[in-house]
Amino acid sequence: MKFAIVLLVASIACISAQGPAGNPFAAANPYAAAFNPFLNGVFGGAGTGAAAGVAAPVAPAAPFGGASISSFFQSIVLQREAERLLSQPDFPVDLAERVQEVVATSQEAISGCNNATLPWLQIRCVKPLLTNAKNQLKVIDDEWQARLAATAAPV
Structure with a gap:
């Protein structure tokens, strides 16, 4: 169990270090930051916005x-x-x-x-x-x- 946690933390660190430029999912999907906490800076990722190459989360339409x-x-x-x-x-x-x-x-x-x-x-x-x-x-x-x-x- 400890090995799985260490592996998860290592993969998060690796993905966060790459940022959106090294992650084709983040660069190709404008909704990636809205649904992936690793890309929106929660775990030290690159953050959102035009400077990061990832669109900000889309606000839901009014009913x-x-x-x-x-x-x-x-x-x-x-x-x-x-x-x-x-x-x-x-x-x-x-x-x-x-x-x-x-x-x-x-x-x-x-x-x-x-x-x-x-x-x-x-x-x-x-x-x-x-x-x-x-x-x-x-x-x-x-x-x-x-x-x-x-x-x-x-x-």
Whole structure:
């Protein structure tokens, strides 16, 4: 066991002494420093950056296309549902006002979820609010469909 540890330390020292110029893996792979502690200076390696020939670790992309979770759900899910309702031909004004009220009140409620720091907490906060708003929009859509059926039915 001691021999294996000594062999590991010797190989780390050898790799660290070579630096990225002597290590084809580090020179060819820009993500090498992010995933290999021997290359990013933790164990005396050459370090990262353009001077060392190794790219710095890449920051992960923001979830939901760079938007916050609450603004994503407001703009994508809720707005599209409202636009679908409002874009129907001959949609009544009173129902359009109700759709706009639902969207406005739900946006105020959902924007309060930005205070949650972790993304899963934001999703947990937004989900019941979004479900409630979609249910209200569904009730408005059902009422519109009932009105259409009433006008289409023969007297």
